[in-house]
Amino acid sequence: MKMANHSSFWFLIYFGCLASFSPSYSYHQTDLANSYFSSGQFTRLSPEIRDLTCLGCRTLVSGVADRINDGATVEEIEEAFILECVVLDLFPGDVCEGMVRLLGEQVVYVVNHTSFEPSDICGFVLGFDHCSGYTGLTNWTVDLPPGKPEPDHPEPQEPESPFRILHLSDLHVDLDYAEGAAVNCDYPLCCREAYGMAQPGEEAAGPWGGRGHCDIPAHTLDHLLGQAKEIVQPHMVYVTGDLPPHDVWDQTRDSNMAALNLTTSLLYKHFPDIPVLAALGNHEAVPVNSYPVPSVYEDGWDITWLYENLAEKWSYWLPDEVLPDVLQGGFYVVSPYPGLRVISVNMNYCGTGNFFLLMDNVDPVDEMKWLVYQLTEAENMGDKVHILGHIPSGDTCDKTWSHVFNSVVTRFESTIRGLFFGHTHHDEWEVMYDVDDATRPVGIQFITPSATTYSYAHYKSPSFRVYTTDGGYDQATWAVIDHTTYSMNLTEANANGLEPIYQERYSAVEAYGVTGLSPASIDNLVTNMATDDALFQTYLRHRFTYAEEPSEVSECDTDCRKSTLCTLVTADSSDDRPCQRIKDIINGNE
Known part of the structure; x- marks a missing residue:
């Protein structure tokens, strides 16, 4: 599914850079974070925010690489991003910890071993054209056989037995x-007893499903x-x-x-x-x-x-x-x-x-x-x-x-x-x-x-x-x-x-x-x-x-x-x- 398309580790980088470069965005970071989980796309942002995001992403990717080169452990890097997520109040602490723990070692490995520069990494993950020169990863082709037939796209009538x-x-x-659980909660996924039951006056998960992020x-x-x-x-x-x-x-x-x-x-x-x-x-x-x-x-x-x-x-x-x-x-x-x-x-x-x-x-x-x-x-x-x-x-x-x-x-x-x-x-x-x-x-x-x-x-x-x-x-x-x-x-x-x-x-x-x-x-x-x-x-x-x-x-x-x-x-x-x-x-x- 398209939702949560990009790793939440990079999503933390994204919102970290919003906080670092423009405090004016802080008031709606949680809404943006939820929107991120639902859309997985940064490509619809305004050019100004895209430029800001690209700059912040490159800065933070370079920072991760520098910390690796300075001998920081995976756990130390993970702790820094968990703290950032919690301080920014993007999600409940267990979501911050769980997502970063799942992805941290992988992301550190890739940043440490990839041949691509931070601008390439950010351009790829964020989906931005020309993120400091990014135009795509390595170009490659596949051999195609000669002798292509004439194009044929029939529009047949519906047969007797379709x-x-x-x-x-x-x-x-x-x-x-869980039926009766809160439809609206602090988590990216709701309608679960563990994330809160609906209180009087709140919308509850129904017998067949819940409206929203359920x-x-x-x-x-x-x-x-x-x-x-x-x-x-x-x-x-x-x-x-x-x-x-x-x-x-x-x-x-x-x-x-x-x-x-x-x-x-x-x-x-x-x-x-x-x-x-x-x-x-x-x-x-x-x-x-x-x-x-x-x-x-x-x-x-x-x-x-x-x-x-x-x-x-x-x-x-x-x-x-x-x-x-x-x-x-x-x-x-x-x-x-x-x-x-x-x-x-x-x-x-x-x-x-x-x-x-x-x-x-x-x-x-x-x-x-x-x-x-x-x-x-x-x-x-x-x-x-x-x-x-x-x-x-x-x-x-x-x-x-x-x-x-x-x-x-x-x-x-x-x-x-x-x-x-x-x-x-x-x-x-x-x-x-x-x-x-x-x-x-x-x-x-x-x-x-x-x-x-x-x-x-x-x-x-x-x-x-x-x-x-x-x-x-x-x-x-x-x-x-x-x-x-x-x-x-x-x-x-x-x-x-x-x-x-x-x-x-x-x-x-x-x-x-x-x-x-x-x-x-x-x-x-x-x-x-x-x-x-x-x-x-x-x-x-x-x-x-x-x-x-x-x-x-x-x-x-x-x-x-x-x-x-x-x-x-x-x-x-x-x-x-x-x-x-x-x-x-x-x-x-x-």
């Missing part, structure tokens, strides 16, 4: 959820899966990552595996006879986002424990021959139906919350080389491909990795029929463009809303998507014809004491008046949103799966509109041209 795919993401089941109880996930099975009657299920809750300061391997085990068991309970294909989220790792690269394995950092557990659980639905790929890097390819290959990629080797990329960002586990091989095989056999991942390749993905991924999709655009992601918790897409022609769309990353209610920006309800596809028969195109979102009304469900009902929120084709969901159609839709107020408001209404139907959509001014639509066209974080095109259209309409 093939339905259920898409779930960001389940974040909380085994410690994850969902196990019985809500169980019920959601049962409803999805009954409503959708899917032929296949995609699960694009993030199973553990948001208690990232207090997680262990055992606690994360408990969430994985429970979720897998529930999926098997409800869908024992159809393929359930998953991708790996950033929250599965402990600490969050931490996916070591092979170059640090010899120093004791590894992720084997997670890949071994995934291989065991995913073996319910995967053939034995693909498990070595899971063990190598958390990715795999499988052919669940004739003519279709589903490729699950591990996007954590692009995520800017993964510090280990500062040790080696050049295709660390040869995943992109492997992906090109698999797509070449599919192209040669005439098969079509769906790609699953967690983190979309946009603004929280390493620039070089993102560009390479987009170049691969550009080369194989006629083979890839859909890309399916999560992470943002929102109901949205990212349009991918030809790396040599930023005006020509080549792919769509379909991003499903989260099952969890966890959010700071908007109260939301558990949700899922279903794709109507042209599949399941000989010569099928496997193209996505439409997608439909279903949500419960969380407020109503908690109030009436009955089991919630998942209702259809909208069909993309009907709501947006498009003929299909090809790359060209979605590109044209986003372009129209730049000038069509009613269409843009419709999108905003659907983007957030509200806890109750809002009387009106939140205000979104011109800058908000630019930022929102730029997100939809920035699938290559190294290329600002599609975003600039949208901004130019909006500016011309003012």
